[in-house]
Amino acid sequence: MNLDSLSFALSQISYLVANLTKKNYKQSTQELSHLVTSYGLEADRHLLRCLFSHIDFSAEGSKTSSSKDFHQIQLLAQECVALLTKPTLISNLCYALDNPLHHQKALKPSAQLFSLLSKVLKLTPVQEVVFGLALLHSSNPDTQNFASQFVKLKLPDLIRSYIDTESSSSQQEGGLHEAAPEVLHLILTNLLYGPKDQFGIVTETRETFLKSLRRDFPRELVPVVLAPLLYPNKPDLPMDKVNQDNSTMTNTMLDGSLADLIMEIGYGFCSSLEECRNSLVNLGACEMSPPAVARVLGMMVRTHTGLEEQVALQNIQTPASFWSSAGDSGSKDKGTTDANHPTSWNVEIFVQTVKELVPNLPWKDIILELDHTEFVVKDRQGLTLLFTGLRLGLQSHGFHSEMFPVDLLYRHWKNADGQ
Structure with a gap:
């Protein structure tokens, strides 16, 4: 039933x-949301895939309100704005462009692909660069190659315009200011830790760019996500700043x-205790809540x-990967095969x-929080996994492994389908 529910939802999105x-634009967009x-x-990601697949990117000339795909373009442009700050930016964008629906023939890798995307969706300079950086992780080598060329064409101008604002009162619309x-983090990570000279940014320009960023983000005001990149030799942040950002992170979780x-x-996230612990720490989830x-x-x-x-997050080069000790990377078995995954x-x-990181976590509250819209149990194996996890968690509250507070499950749920 639950699997059919998801299938129906995806069909409805299509x-x-x-x-x-x-x-029907307003009503349809509300239902899609x-x-x-x-x-x-x-x-x-299915919504993004459908939108990209229903737009004719090969049509010449500007799109008007009479174009058959005008409203799809309008919605996709809105989605692209929201996409920039989503943690699923890279995987969703790569999935949508690497796996278009069968009737989409214009999204094949080409030297013109990124220019067409920019023209049709009216991408800002920042969006152009972010799209290019994200598609460096495409599963298609040709797309990766064209993405690299596109970023090399656009990123220097974007950085130069940001640097020039220091001596000019005008600011480029849609620029880095x-x-x-999250966007600055993506750009800086690729700029600082990507292959040298990949984007045609000389050392002098890079250092000037960092200096300009430090001017706009002094140490006492810098977002935590940018602090290790802008102030690598000063890792300690004021506690009120850390607590403020941790609060934001908690709300996001x-x-x-x-x-x-x-x-x-x-x-692979929970392939071992060490791997799971390190991943949660790197994700900033040391203090997890029941929801x-x-x-x-x-x-x-x-x-x-x-x-x-x-797109495995741990395989994308980030500053976190450079904080890991050399011993961690060297301890992995070089002979690992797919059979061991x-x-x-x-x-x-x-x-x-979780019990080690948050020993006082109220596991009864976790059972109550299962009443959320995304909770579905589609088969017996999933149910077994759920009860195994909950029983292990409840043991820290003195519950015997064979005992379970079923009354918490039989109360009235808002999400009746999940129950």
């Missing part, structure tokens, strides 16, 4: 996107972002088998790690 008109909120990552910290991030990492843990367990129940390979979630390791 239908709504294909039939967008001026008359509700479906994405209810079904999470799968619905979100308007960019979110409540809406399911942690579950989405873990899903992107894949089954966050409940959403992670719900995600594991939904995706315990057949999880498609995502986990094929499901090891919920015991996840629960044990």
